[in-house]
Amino acid sequence: MTAQVEKHGTTLGLDHRKLGFWTFLASEAVFFMTLIVVFIIYSGRATEGPGRELLNIPLTAFNTFVLLTSSLAMVLTIDAARRGNQRGLKFWLLMTILMGAFFVGVQVYEYRKLIHEGLTFTSNLFGMTFYTLTGFHGAHVTVGVLWLIATYIKALQGKFGPDNYIPLDVAGLYWHFVDLVWVFIFPIVYLIRW
Amino acid sequence: MAEHGGHTPGTAAVSHGAHPNYWLIGVVLSVLTVLELAVTSSYVIRLLNMSEFVTNVALLVFALAKGAFVVAYYMHLKFDSRVYTTMFAVGILFALLLSTTFILLF
Amino acid sequence: MATRAEALPVPRVASWWSVLVDWLTTVDHKKIGIMYVVGALFFLGVGGIEALAIRVQLAGAERAFLHPQTYNEMLTMHGTTMIFLAAMPILAGLGNYFVPLMIGARDMAFPRLNALGLWLFILGSLLLYLSFFSGGAPDAGWFAYAPLTTKTYSPHKGMDFWILGLMVTGIASIAGSINFIVTILNMRAPGVKLNRMPVFVWTMLVTSFLIVFAFPSLTVAQVLLFLDRNFGTGFYAAEVGATPILWQHLFWFFGHPEVYIVVLPAFGLVSEIIPVFSRKPIFGYTALVYATVAIGFISFTVWAHHMFAVGLPPVVAYAFGASSMIIAVPTAIKIFNWIFTMWKGSIRLTTAMLFAISFVAMFVIGGLSGIMLATVPVDWQLTDTYFVVAHFHYTLFGGVLLSVLGACYYWFPKMFGRKLDERWGKVHWVLTFVGFNMTFLPMHWLGLDGMPRRIATYGAGLGWDVLNFVATVGAFTIAAGTVIFILNMVVSLWKGEPAGDNPWEGWTLEWATSSPPPAHNFDGVPPVESRRPLWNSHEKRVLTPAEVRALITPDEHVHLPPPSVWPLVVAAGITIIAAGFIYTMFVAVLGVVIFLAGVVGWIQQEGYH
Numbered sequence: 001m002t003a004q005v006e007k008h009g010t011t012l013g014l015d016h017r018k019l020g021f022w023t024f025l026a027s028e029a030v031f032f033m034t035l036i037v038v039f040i041i042y043s044g045r046a047t048e049g050p051g052r053e054l055l056n057i058p059l060t061a062f063n064t065f066v067l068l069t070s071s072l073a074m075v076l077t078i079d080a081a082r083r084g085n086q087r088g089l090k091f092w093l094l095m096t097i098l099m100g101a102f103f104v105g106v107q108v109y110e111y112r113k114l115i116h117e118g119l120t121f122t123s124n125l126f127g128m129t130f131y132t133l134t135g136f137h138g139a140h141v142t143v144g145v146l147w148l149i150a151t152y153i154k155a156l157q158g159k160f161g162p163d164n165y166i167p168l169d170v171a172g173l174y175w176h177f178v179d180l181v182w183v184f185i186f187p188i189v190y191l192i193r194w
Numbered sequence: 195m196a197e198h199g200g201h202t203p204g205t206a207a208v209s210h211g212a213h214p215n216y217w218l219i220g221v222v223l224s225v226l227t228v229l230e231l232a233v234t235s236s237y238v239i240r241l242l243n244m245s246e247f248v249t250n251v252a253l254l255v256f257a258l259a260k261g262a263f264v265v266a267y268y269m270h271l272k273f274d275s276r277v278y279t280t281m282f283a284v285g286i287l288f289a290l291l292l293s294t295t296f297i298l299l300f
Numbered sequence: 301m302a303t304r305a306e307a308l309p310v311p312r313v314a315s316w317w318s319v320l321v322d323w324l325t326t327v328d329h330k331k332i333g334i335m336y337v338v339g340a341l342f343f344l345g346v347g348g349i350e351a352l353a354i355r356v357q358l359a360g361a362e363r364a365f366l367h368p369q370t371y372n373e374m375l376t377m378h379g380t381t382m383i384f385l386a387a388m389p390i391l392a393g394l395g396n397y398f399v400p401l402m403i404g405a406r407d408m409a410f411p412r413l414n415a416l417g418l419w420l421f422i423l424g425s426l427l428l429y430l431s432f433f434s435g436g437a438p439d440a441g442w443f444a445y446a447p448l449t450t451k452t453y454s455p456h457k458g459m460d461f462w463i464l465g466l467m468v469t470g471i472a473s474i475a476g477s478i479n480f481i482v483t484i485l486n487m488r489a490p491g492v493k494l495n496r497m498p499v500f501v502w503t504m505l506v507t508s509f510l511i512v513f514a515f516p517s518l519t520v521a522q523v524l525l526f527l528d529r530n531f532g533t534g535f536y537a538a539e540v541g542a543t544p545i546l547w548q549h550l551f552w553f554f555g556h557p558e559v560y561i562v563v564l565p566a567f568g569l570v571s572e573i574i575p576v577f578s579r580k581p582i583f584g585y586t587a588l589v590y591a592t593v594a595i596g597f598i599s600f601t602v603w604a605h606h607m608f609a610v611g612l613p614p615v616v617a618y619a620f621g622a623s624s625m626i627i628a629v630p631t632a633i634k635i636f637n638w639i640f641t642m643w644k645g646s647i648r649l650t651t652a653m654l655f656a657i658s659f660v661a662m663f664v665i666g667g668l669s670g671i672m673l674a675t676v677p678v679d680w681q682l683t684d685t686y687f688v689v690a691h692f693h694y695t696l697f698g699g700v701l702l703s704v705l706g707a708c709y710y711w712f713p714k715m716f717g718r719k720l721d722e723r724w725g726k727v728h729w730v731l732t733f734v735g736f737n738m739t740f741l742p743m744h745w746l747g748l749d750g751m752p753r754r755i756a757t758y759g760a761g762l763g764w765d766v767l768n769f770v771a772t773v774g775a776f777t778i779a780a781g782t783v784i785f786i787l788n789m790v791v792s793l794w795k796g797e798p799a800g801d802n803p804w805e806g807w808t809l810e811w812a813t814s815s816p817p818p819a820h821n822f823d824g825v826p827p828v829e830s831r832r833p834l835w836n837s838h839e840k841r842v843l844t845p846a847e848v849r850a851l852i853t854p855d856e857h858v859h860l861p862p863p864s865v866w867p868l869v870v871a872a873g874i875t876i877i878a879a880g881f882i883y884t885m886f887v888a889v890l891g892v893v894i895f896l897a898g899v900v901g902w903i904q905q906e907g908y909h
Contacts, residue, residue: 010486014275016409020482022278023512026285027474031516033289034550038520038535040293041300046541061231065224068260071268072220079213121533125541128533132524150903176268183260187253191234193246277485288513291600292553299549299604299616 021170025177032181035136036188039129043194050119051126055190056110063106064186067141070099071179074172081165089160093152093168096175100145107138130189137185140178147171219267223260230256325863327411328819329396332418334715336393339422340386344701346429347381348782350374352775355739359772361760371756372439373432373458379442380462383558384469385425387700391565392417392476394707395504397715399480401810401817402498404489404825409482411861412902413475419871420472427875428465431458434882438462441754443555443606444525446536446547451529457882460529463522464878470515471874477508484508489809491828495589498808498831499582502589503568506596507561513600514557521550526881545610552603560599563695564592566703567634570656573703573710574638576806577653578645581832588637591630598627608679617676624674631667635660650804651725655706658733662698666691669744684754687747693740705732705785712789713803717815718796724788731781738774742767801845807832812848820860824852862907869898 010016073095080088111131121131151171154160160168232238233252244252266272271279323331353374357366366374396414400407408414431437438458440449449459484505488497497505524535525547534540536547575582582588604612604620612620638660647653669691673679682688705728713719747753751764758764802811811834813822826833826848834843843851873895880888 011488011492012275012277012486014277014486016482016486019277019281019486020410020413020478022281023478023481024474026282027478027512027516029282029285030289030292030513031519033293034517034520037293037296038524038546041296041546042535042542057231057234061227064227068223068227069220071264072216072223075213075216075268075270079216121531125534128527128535132527132533173269176264179268180261180264183264184257187230187257191230191253192250284509285513288600292517296549299612300543300546 015166017166017170018173021173025173028177032136035133036184039133039189040194042125042129046125049124049126050114050117051124052130052190054114054117054119056113057190059106059110060186060190063103064182066099066106067103067179067182070096070103071176073099074175078165078168078172081160081168082162084162086155086158086161089168090152090155093148093155097145097148097152100141100148100175104138104141104145107134107141133185133189137178137181140181144171144175144178147174213270213273214267216267219263223263226256226260226263322863324868325415325865327407327415327861327864327867329400329408329411329414330715330817330819330821332414333393333395333397335418336389336396336421338393339418339425340388340390340393343381343385343425344390345782345786347378347386348779350378350381352779354378355772355775357756358758358768360769361762361765362757364757366756368756369436369439372441373437375754376438376441376444376458376462380428380438380466382696383442383562384466385421385428387562387696387704388469388473389421390704391504391507391562391700392421392473394569394704394711395480395500395565396476398711398810399483399501399504400487401714401813401821402501402808403484403487403492404809404822404828405483405487406821406858407861408479409487410479412864412867412908413479415864415867416871417472417476417479419868420475420874421469423871423875424465424468424472424878427468427879428461430879431461431465434461443551444547445551446525446528446544447538449525449529449547450536460526460882463526463529464881467519467522468875468878470519473511474515477511480504480508481512489825489828491833492809495586496828496831498568499571499585499588499592500565500568503564503571503592506592507564510557510561510564510596510599514554514561517550518554521547521554524550530881545607548607548610549603552606553600555606556603557599559692559695560595563699564595566659566700567592569703569707569710570638570659571634572806572808573652573656573706574641574660576710576804577648577650577656578642579648579805580641580645582637583640583643584633584637585831587633591633591637594630595627598623598630602627605674605679608676609683621674621676621679625671628667628671628674635664635667650709651720651722651729652706652709652804654726654729654733655702655709658729659699659702659706662694662702662736666694666696666698669694682747684752685747686743686751686753689753690740690743690747693743697736697740702732702736705729708785708789710804711810712792713796713799714810714815714817716793716796717799718792718794719799719803720792720796721788724784728781728785728788731777731784735774735777735779735781738777739771740774742770742774746771801848802834802842805842807834807842809833812852820858822852823854825855826851862905864902864905866898866902866905870895870902873898 012019073092077089077092077096080086080092119127119130121127148171151168154167230253233244233249233256238244239249265282271282323335326332353366354371357363357371357374396408399405428438434457436456436458438444438454438461440454440459440462444459444462447453484497484501524533527533528535528537534542536542536544538544571582571588602620602624604616605624608617608621638656642657669687673682673688673691709720709725746764746767749764751758751762758768799815801814803815804811809822809825809828810817812826830837834848835841836843836847873891873893876891876894877888878891880886880891
């Protein structure tokens with residue numbers, strides 16, 4: 001696990017993992033854009049039944065803030081790793097995990113409340129597209145949290161440092177990407193009147 | 195931690211010291227989120243006499259700005275190899291192609 | 301491997317076991333490539349048998365060889381198998397074997413991810429075929445148009461197998477593509493600049509990008525369909541205000557790039573074969589590469605030409621018609637590249653070359669009928685007739701399969717150290733070429749005469765019997781050729797003429813090592829200063845193997861990754877999760893456990909990065 005080996009011996013001088021992961025994220029971008037487009041073209045159609053007026057915007061805005069802040073914690077994690085600050089690394093990584101888990105928790109709470117108020121997966125087109133889009137995002141956040149927990153276990157073993165932070169960097173790219181997607185889902189689903 | 199690396203993007207060897215003030219980016223992102231809420235509040239809409247179209251455009255602009263900050267600074271594309279930027283940009287290009295044509299078609 | 305000719309020692313149980321374990325846990329791109337190709341050839345055979353069943357049913361009017369339901373299943377599985385389980389993996393396999401060799405690399409960038417892709421392809425394909433034993437195969441066409449695929453019209457589980465089986469192989473395709481992109485961009489030997497890469501490597505690069513950007517749209521379409529079928533949603537249900545046309549747009553946004561995903565590497569294969577057997581460098585390398593990239597981009601802007609008949613606004617229809625005609629321009633550039641490469645060359649009509657030349661001719665026919673179909677009013681007349689079937693078989697069979705068969709003859713010596721028999725190869729070529737034209741040429745006339753595609757039978761007295769019978773005879777001619785091909789491969793594996801390092805006097809890097817190559821591919825890569833590293837430009841000839849060896853400085857630091865069982869475990873986990881979504885959630889939970897165990901093992905394994 002000597003990470004900076006990647007700089008030598010590759011044609012572009014780039015790390016394989018980062019190059020591959022950016023390619024993967026480009027693919028994911030098309031995936032989420034497709035889901036968002038399905039939401040957009042179906043919003044405003046067949047609006048009978050429970051709709052977006054049930055959405056709790058203040059709560060979700062707070063959740064948005066939490067997810068954005070978790071991204072901040074993630075970059076601080078990597079920054080600490082690059083400086084060799086093991087305590088900072090573990091602290092900020094744990095913060096990232098907690099905020100990510102909080103985001104998922106609030107989303108579960110939101111779903112339960114919405115279902116209780118009558119907006120289910122099969123209520124109408126809004127229900128289908130809303131749960132599918134936010135559900136896929138939530139699933140990605142959950143995977144991210146699991147990934148970060150696995151990374152945290154490795155961090156506790158002291159495996160990351162100035163000369164091995166690429167695995168953290170890649171996990172961070174995933175985490176920020178999930179944040180990035182939410183940056184667009186939040187206004188498109190919750191704020192804009194289509 | 196405030197030093198802003200004047201690193202030219204595109205060189206393959208990434209300078210490890212260069213990074214922005216992450217806390218400042220965090221504040222900017224939060225402010226933009228507050229602005230998103232503001233332009234949808236009925237008080238601001240009445241105050242500025244905004245049409246729904248203006249609100250929506252403002253929301254999209256704020257979202258694009260936030261996205262740009264996340265990609266450029268948190269995902270450090272601004273300080274990384276241009277190959278990564280190109281890779282992601284091509285993905286976004288196809289995503290935009292799909293989304294604009296679909297929205298026009300439906 | 302090099303001593304295949306000698307009788308193997310009497311096999312002991314332990315040695316068979318160790319051979320099996322060796323192949324199941326390998327991360328060597330060459331072994332993975334061979335398994336891809338073998339798996340794909342197997343499914344090519346299965347898809348071919350399905351095609352024969354269809355042709356027997358259609359050999360005459362009002363025949364009852366197949367029940368209409370079975371006919372629909374055969375039709376669906378034939379298309380799905382040939383595209384997803386034969387064409388894509390055989391190209392992925394050839395790419396896996398030869399891309400690292402052609403750029404002078406030791407392996408792919410992510411050896412375990414590579415193995416994961418292979419096992420997902422194999423297990424996903426088996427999951428799809430499990431449908432035959434679980435109540436019925438998919439029966440709504442490989443294009444799976446909603447609402448025909450919704451629970452109401454396709455009530456048995458066949459379509460669920462289709463969705464989840466193809467999702468599993470789709471993960472394989474995306475994983476494989478990311479691997480190709482990183483390998484090609486980041487693992488080239490010194491001197492292998494982008495503009496010196498063999499054209500096949502270029503086409504694999506562009507195809508990988510197409511896969512990465514086109515598959516998400518298919519995945520979304522399939523997810524929504526799966527939810528519709530199993531969780532009561534109505535993304536494609538007009539009765540809840542949704543629009544079924546969404547499926548067609550999502551599917552063809554993937555589906556048309558998919559056509560180029562399989563045909564671009566085929567272009568690449570021909571661009572390797574024709575120059576070598578004309579003893580000339582490829583004509584207009586730069587134009588050829590730019591045309592490949594251009595096709596890649598334009599292929600994303602033509603999808604709605606599959607949908608002219610669904611009622612698009614005229615402006616939209618004509619825009620897509622125009623872009624479909626524009627894509628003919630870079631394609632035609634390539635055709636001229638190949639023709640001018642042969643022009644005044646000293647052509648050797650080997651079997652590989654015969655397949656490559658016949659590819660050029662047949663693909664032109666398929667391309668021209670494509671331009672006819674891009675004309676909106678013509679399409680309205682011809683859509684859903686056998687003319688379309690003729691068209692896309694000229695591009696896919698005449699395009700992809702002929703060039704892949706050519707590549708088999710071209711590269712078999714490199715992969716196994718022995719040549720395929722050339723005389724039987726030519727018999728194979730004649731039967732395939734004649735059989736292909738007998739099968740698909742008449743379909744043009746059948747289509748113009750109005751015979752609809754996708755139907756299980758047709759009435760007597762419509763005048764379609766004779767041509768259909770000819771087509772069926774043609775299909776069996778192809779089958780006869782294929783049997784000869786299989787026998788040729790099996791016999792040549794043991795008895796073929798030893799090939800040596802460079803039997804065809806090729807000049808790309810894969811010929812700079814032994815046949816078959818050692819596990820580490822090269823002791824060292826010869827210096828690359830042009831597009832033809834093994835070409836002596838002063839004496840206008842290919843370097844001999846001895847001269848190549850003299851150029852090589854052996855690399856002392858050869859590090860090969862250890863074998864790994866975890867790709868197989870992770871792939872099994874993913875496939876079992878997918879199966880669980882079809883059968884019962886308990887199975888899915890079991891799959892999750894296996895998957896997580898595999899991931900943990902994967903992370904913990906030493907020796908990588």
